[in-house]
Each structure stands twice: as structure tokens, then as C-alpha cells.
Amino acid sequence: MTLNLTKAIVHNEGCDLHYWHQGTGPLITFVPGGNGHGRQYYPIMNALSHKFTCVTFDRRQMSASKVKVNKKLSPPQQARDIRAVILAMGHDKSIIFGSSSGGIFSFQFAHDFPQMVDHLIAHEAPTSCLLPDASEIFDWSLHLVEVYETRGLEEADEEFSASLEGYDAEGVPPCATPEPWNKQNFWDNEFPILLGYVxxxxxxxxxxxxxGLMRGIRCKDASFARATNEQEKVLGCPRFDVPGHHQGFEVEIEAFLPYFLDMLDTLEKRKKGHTD
Incomplete structure (x- = not known):
């Protein structure tokens, strides 16, 4: 199917949220992470839009969804933004897919609006404070904040990016590049809040x-990948090891898509009481 997105805007709590949708059928809402932009989900939306209505958006203060004055991240407000997009689509519930901090916002949405969740798939949500080495990771994260404040965005981002395994693997295409102000907003207003938020x-x-939970196999033992194992212990839910790196859903879509559909099928069977 050819990508044929419809663009729209919904105003919520002082922000014009720009969103894009395509397809017909049950609604899947794709929630961006720290890079902030929705176009990373265009490939998977296009692949699914023959049987689902797919929607994504630029998160507030990111890409097209800019505001006059940026504020510190509020995960509950992010959840309310997800709700605003779903309601603007004319639905009262949705399947949710969130990756990285988008997984954290999706968890928040499930907490605050459980009646609006059909199924939720969290892909490598970085809840690192659940890990056995949480103290070391927290100290390293504080170090990154200090690097950002004293030496600038480029050095902090370079050190942070070094923890992202698999992006330079042979044959793996590059990801869509976010607008430059997204990184600035991430380091100014989001990263410090996310250090210990669960x-x-x-x-x-x-x-x-x-x-359902997903862990990318190219990520090896990165903290955000290992966090899915700890989430599984708490939630008692299915967890799949899936192809790709932290954004494998974007750039290795042919390998990733069967696992996505299998997870939806698994969750639907569990919801109906089947265990086979």
C-alpha cells in the first residue's frame, strides 16, 4: 500500500498536537519516544493500514508540535496528549505501541486511562530503576546531565548515543532524523525527569x-533492553525478543512486523481466555 497519510491537529493543554493517520479498522496509536517525531512510525503504519487505522503524532514541544515556551516534562500530561489524539480520531479506545520513553508514556496512559486501552505493546521502555544495577545507571545518567550542562549538547548526546547498540550494524538503514530542536528539548526538559520515573x-x-513487552535483539544488554525483563516480572505479561535495534520497528520492518502481529494475536487470545 502506498503511504497516503491524512494530517490533522488537535489542541490540548496549550499545545497544537500535529498527528497523521491512515487506514481502516481498529485503531493503533504509535507513541514516539525521546526523538519526539511521529514519522519514525510511517513504515509500520503503512504496512498495517490495510487492516488497522494507524495514527501517530509529534509529541508536545517536539517537531511540528511546538509551543511558545517549553516546560519540564510531565508524563501524566503526555498521557493526556495520547488521549486527546485518540478522541480526535473519533475512538474511545486504542491499541497502543510505544517505544523507549514512548513506552513509559504508554504505561502512564494505561495507568491513568485503563478503559481506553485495547492492548498495549511497550518496546524497550527505559525503566532502569527496576534493574539490579539501578544505582550505577542513575549515577551515569546524572553524569550525562552534568556533561550537558558544562560541556554542551553535542558531547552529552555523543556519550548517550554510545549506549545505543546495533545502529551501525552492517546492512541496517539509518533512521529518520528529528528536527534539531527536539534534542535540545530532550536534554533541557525530558531526560532529567525520566531518570527515575516509572x-x-x-x-x-x-x-x-x-x-506485551518487546526487547530488540541488536540492543544486547543495554539497560533499556534489560528493563523489559524486570517489567515482565512485575506485569506477568508476554515478552518477545524481536528483530532490530532500539528503532528496529522503523528500519527492519519486514523482520519486525511478524513479531508485532504475533504479539497482537497473543494478547487477543489471552484477553479471550485462551492459553494455547
């Missing part, structure tokens, strides 16, 4: 929300 996963499990 939505209440225990409450999400109590609510019986349908959740």
Missing part, C-alpha cells in the same frame, strides 16, 4: 490491562 506498574497489573 509509572505504577503494579496498579496497571491490578487493572488487568492487556500488555
Amino acid at each position: 509509572p505504577n506498574l503494579w496498579r496497571i497489573r491490578e487493572n488487568g490491562t492487556s500488555i
Whole structure:
């Protein structure tokens, strides 16, 4: 199917959220992570739009969804932005896919609006404070904040990017490049908030929300990949090792897509009470 996106805007809490959608059928909402822009999801949306309505958006203060004055990240506000996009699409619930910090915002959405979640798939949400080596990771993250504040964005981003395994693997295409102000907003307003933020996963499990987890095999033992194992212990939900690096859903779509569909099928069977 040829990419044929419809663009729209919904205003929510002082921000014009720019969103794009395509297809017909049950709604899947794709939530961006720290890079902020929705176009990383265009390939998977195009592949799925023959049987799903697919929507993504630029998160507030990122790409097209700019505001006059940037503010510190609020994960609950990010969840309300997801809700605004879903409602603007004319739906009262959605399948949710969120990667990286988009997975954290998706967990937050499931916590705050459980009745609006059909299924949720979190791809390498970086809840590093759940890990056995959480103290070391937290100290390293604080070090990155200090590097940013004293030596600037380029050096902080270079050191941070070194933790992203698999992007330079042979034959793996490059990812879509975010606008330059996205990185500035990420380091100014998002990274310091995300250091230890974890939505209440225990409450999400109590609510019986349908959740699946994904860990990219190219990421090896990166903290955000290992975090999925700890999330599985808390949530008691399916977890798949899937092709690709931290953005494998974007650049290795042919290998990734069968796992995505298998996860949806697994979650649907569990929801209906089947265990086979």
C-alpha cells in the first residue's frame, strides 16, 4: 500500500498536537519516544493500514508540535496528549505501541486511562530503576546531565548515543532524523525527569490491562533492553525478543512486523481466555 497519510491537529493543554493517520479498522496509536517525531512510525503504519487505522503524532514541544515556551516534562500530561489524539480520531479506545520513553508514556496512559486501552505493546521502555544495577545507571545518567550542562549538547548526546547498540550494524538503514530542536528539548526538559520515573506498574497489573513487552535483539544488554525483563516480572505479561535495534520497528520492518502481529494475536487470545 502506498503511504497516503491524512494530517490533522488537535489542541490540548496549550499545545497544537500535529498527528497523521491512515487506514481502516481498529485503531493503533504509535507513541514516539525521546526523538519526539511521529514519522519514525510511517513504515509500520503503512504496512498495517490495510487492516488497522494507524495514527501517530509529534509529541508536545517536539517537531511540528511546538509551543511558545517549553516546560519540564510531565508524563501524566503526555498521557493526556495520547488521549486527546485518540478522541480526535473519533475512538474511545486504542491499541497502543510505544517505544523507549514512548513506552513509559504508554504505561502512564494505561495507568491513568485503563478503559481506553485495547492492548498495549511497550518496546524497550527505559525503566532502569527496576534493574539490579539501578544505582550505577542513575549515577551515569546524572553524569550525562552534568556533561550537558558544562560541556554542551553535542558531547552529552555523543556519550548517550554510545549506549545505543546495533545502529551501525552492517546492512541496517539509518533512521529518520528529528528536527534539531527536539534534542535540545530532550536534554533541557525530558531526560532529567525520566531518570527515575516509572509509572505504577503494579496498579496497571491490578487493572488487568492487556500488555506485551518487546526487547530488540541488536540492543544486547543495554539497560533499556534489560528493563523489559524486570517489567515482565512485575506485569506477568508476554515478552518477545524481536528483530532490530532500539528503532528496529522503523528500519527492519519486514523482520519486525511478524513479531508485532504475533504479539497482537497473543494478547487477543489471552484477553479471550485462551492459553494455547
